[in-house]
Amino acid sequence: KEKLVEIINLKKYFHVGRNEVLKAVDDVTFEIRRGETLGLVGESGCGKTTCGRTILGIYNSTDGQVLYNGQNVHKMSSSEKVKFKKGAQIIFQDPYASLDPRMTIGEIIAEGIDVHFKLKESERIARIDDLLEKVGMNSDFRSRFPHELSGGQRQRIGIARALAVEPDFIVCDEPISALDVSIQAQIVNLLIKLQNQLGLTYLFIAHDLSMVKHISDRVGVMYLGSLVEITESQELYRKPLHPYTKSLISAIPIPDPKVEEERQRIKLEGEVPSPINTPPGCKFVKRCSYAMDICGKVSPELKEVEKDHFVACHLYK
Numbered sequence: 001k002e003k004l005v006e007i008i009n010l011k012k013y014f015h016v017g018r019n020e021v022l023k024a025v026d027d028v029t030f031e032i033r034r035g036e037t038l039g040l041v042g043e044s045g046c047g048k049t050t051c052g053r054t055i056l057g058i059y060n061s062t063d064g065q066v067l068y069n070g071q072n073v074h075k076m077s078s079s080e081k082v083k084f085k086k087g088a089q090i091i092f093q094d095p096y097a098s099l100d101p102r103m104t105i106g107e108i109i110a111e112g113i114d115v116h117f118k119l120k121e122s123e124r125i126a127r128i129d130d131l132l133e134k135v136g137m138n139s140d141f142r143s144r145f146p147h148e149l150s151g152g153q154r155q156r157i158g159i160a161r162a163l164a165v166e167p168d169f170i171v172c173d174e175p176i177s178a179l180d181v182s183i184q185a186q187i188v189n190l191l192i193k194l195q196n197q198l199g200l201t202y203l204f205i206a207h208d209l210s211m212v213k214h215i216s217d218r219v220g221v222m223y224l225g226s227l228v229e230i231t232e233s234q235e236l237y238r239k240p241l242h243p244y245t246k247s248l249i250s251a252i253p254i255p256d257p258k259v260e261e262e263r264q265r266i267k268l269e270g271e272v273p274s275p276i277n278t279p280p281g282c283k284f285v286k287r288c289s290y291a292m293d294i295c296g297k298v299s300p301e302l303k304e305v306e307k308d309h310f311v312a313c314h315l316y317k
């Protein structure tokens, strides 16, 4: 598949305290292919949200590049930026905080339409209603306010707002984490349906591997600012290579009690180290039961160890 977004040695550091640096995204390289869903997972604080926002240019990068259709996102002219924002959108985690409570649903959805399209009022209303329908709602909602809606309905509005400018690419930043479990599957199914209808490309950020499995073609795993493994979704679940990925996968509950009983859970040792003072060498070294001498000294590079299966670990040559 053709590459839509290329992330090359991307770094995003934040200065904290006096002389300390938080390496939220620390030399990350991967690609997002046109029409796919790439899941990006890891514990909170691993840098996945910062990575998504730096890809969209919401944050400047500290170093490295993000190419969207071959064009450097962080070096665009202002007119190129307007065009980029039309193509690349975001759906936020918290549907309660991300919608302006003073605006009607119609006004919220129309914001992007008004920036990018010059429409007559009747066409504008028709477009809003069409978007409401696309996300499983109807024109009755156009004059309502966010506080009148449930969490799931609000997230549907967040999706309609992103779709309003006809994007190719959407960063879905933990779009289901704040929702009830019963609603989560509905939103995921809606995202899948829209992707099939509109040919969208998603970067789907989540901390929960079990839901990512249902939506992703490929999955990348982040740990303390580094991408430690990335491959096709089935392959990752069938054959995780990085010790951290193995522990994440072994923590996913299996509904069948028989399988659950026989299964060996891999417990992580130690605490998540601070992202401010990351250890030298492999960042996972303090929690890894396979750690060797070299692990504390040399940082492992992300390498393709099997076809389209990349891992950053000294266990694999």
Ligand code: SF4
Residues within 6 Å of the ligand: 242, 243, 244, 282, 283, 284, 285, 286, 288, 289, 290, 291, 292, 295, 300, 312, 313, 314, 315
């Ligand atoms: Fe464990 Fe070493 Fe691999 Fe890091 S590089 S995950 S410490 S074996």
